[in-house]
Amino acid sequence: MPTPHVVVVMGVSGTGKTTVGRLLADELGVPYAEADDFHPPANIEKMRAGVPLDDRDREPWLDAIGAWAHGRLGKGGVVSCSALKRAYRDRLRAAAPGLFFLHLAGDRDLIAQRLEQRRGHFMPGALLDSQFATLEPLRGDERGVTLSVTATPEEITTRVAAALRALPAASRSAALPTEKPENPMERSHGSD
Template sequence: MIDARRPFLAVMGVSGAGKTTLGEALSQRLGLPFADADDFHSPANLAKMSAGVPLEDADRRPWLRAIGEWLADRPDTGCVLSCSALKRSYRDLLRESAPALNFIHLNPPPPVVHWRMAGRLGHFMPASLVESQFQALEPLHPDEPGIVLDADLPVDQLLTACLAAYPGFPVRNTPTSGGRA
């Protein structure tokens, strides 16, 4: 059960799903701290991905621990995080630091992600790695706290779906951009 006074939310999915867009919108609407997991990557991880080499579990463990520390530092406020969290083992590691963490899995069709990634300029994650993310993705298991949303919906509709799934959040009346995630 999620504590509506101190929600811990992680928007998850493959690169290009719209995690950061929805995460920032949720953060603004709920008045919670926001972090993009991309900001926690080591220079070695960034170089590896920039070179088109997928990360391995050993590359991700220190990254996930750093994110977990950020989560653990917010017990009184809650927070919103955008993080791929592709495997259950990654999500379990994050929940070790924030047991109340709930996941919002943005689940776009592969053609939508490929289209979005093709238009993304200057990002360290090349479109060539998208397929490896789809292969690594383990959808939320029935016993994991969270919801699955169609990432092809406009941000306002995704935000509305999130707020409906988690009633009782202290919502601010802050409009969002209305664009697609």
């Protein structure tokens, strides 16, 4: 059964945003959008050259993702987006209120190893440190959940899909089923 929620799968490069995003969209019966497809060519070239994007570079990208999410309000959808800073998430929420953020988190060494194995992507592993330096984890007043990428994409998908289906469409809180997190990388976050 489709869910009316719009989910942003966030995190640094190499956490599996695309993999989990596609699995989650399939599970929920809603469309999936890949954030990389919203980047203007200049941004892709800059990243390919190993130059981190600045906030000005990200503005039109975030606005395009926000417009897509706005168009899915009440119908549901899943989009991947690094959404590393609170300000970026606020910009997305301004365009599409009520977004649910799934933060895929892991330690730097694990993510670096994953990036080394990835082929055919414009994002070089050399930018990973800048992404971790930029990352502002979800805060308690943000609607979403942080899950460790030590779980499989399928396990993450199952947990998040079940939690979303249990939420009323207009819910202001977003908690996964009550259980003690195994580690600090699994945290639920409340309303936005």
